[in-house]
Amino acid sequence: MSLDLIGVTVRPKGGAVLFPPLTLRIAAGEVTTVMGPSGVGKSTLLDAIGGHLAHGWALQGEIRLNGRDLRPLPPEARRIGVLFQDAMLFPHLSVGANLAFGLAPGIRGEARRAAVEHALAQAGLEGFANRDPATLSGGQRARAALMRAILARPQALLLDEPFSRLDAGLRGEIRAFTFDHLRAAGIPALLVTHDAGDAQAAGGALVSL
């Protein structure tokens, strides 16, 4: 798996580009970090990669996932996962149903339950399948959200400040958990952060916008 950006930048239609064109390759299991001042366009770059660029914005350059040009594909066909600041779980579904949400529909019955149980165990959440997400701690919710993202078998993952709401002690633990799992799953990932410690822990290339 690899995610390639070739001369990529974004601009409001009729306006100037937000940052100089970016060319980079993220290989399987690598986490590349993007840092830069507020408003430079980091979240808009992630929107462009995921296919969620708002009306009124234009993408410049080429985005390839495993060699395939993503530009003609709608977001749901891109196989790109996203993790946000709030580690959002669907509040109306149990923790187990949240994790199962990303699984392919062909995985049914016992195989489905086993996949969810395995992911819960990896997240240190054994026995949490029937819990209401509102009863989880911040760290538990962050680990569950990562597992839900991985179970969907994304071909790349975008992380938009996913650790910024966690307190200092938890932050180190959750980012190590996150990067270990992304490496093990061989998923190329792009991390947006304001925190140099996040970038260092990610261990990959650092891009400043």
Ligand SMILES: Nc1ncnc2c1ncn2[C@@H]1O[C@H](COP(=O)(O)OP(=O)(O)OP(=O)(O)O)[C@@H](O)[C@H]1O
């Ligand atoms: N319609 C528009 N026309 C021109 N510029 C816009 C328009 N909408 C938003 N912008 C600007 O585009 C930039 C993109 O913001 P974006 O959220 O991508 O930045 P960011 O680097 O993620 O910031 P932060 O670190 O604060 O989250 C901002 O400077 C914003 O003011």
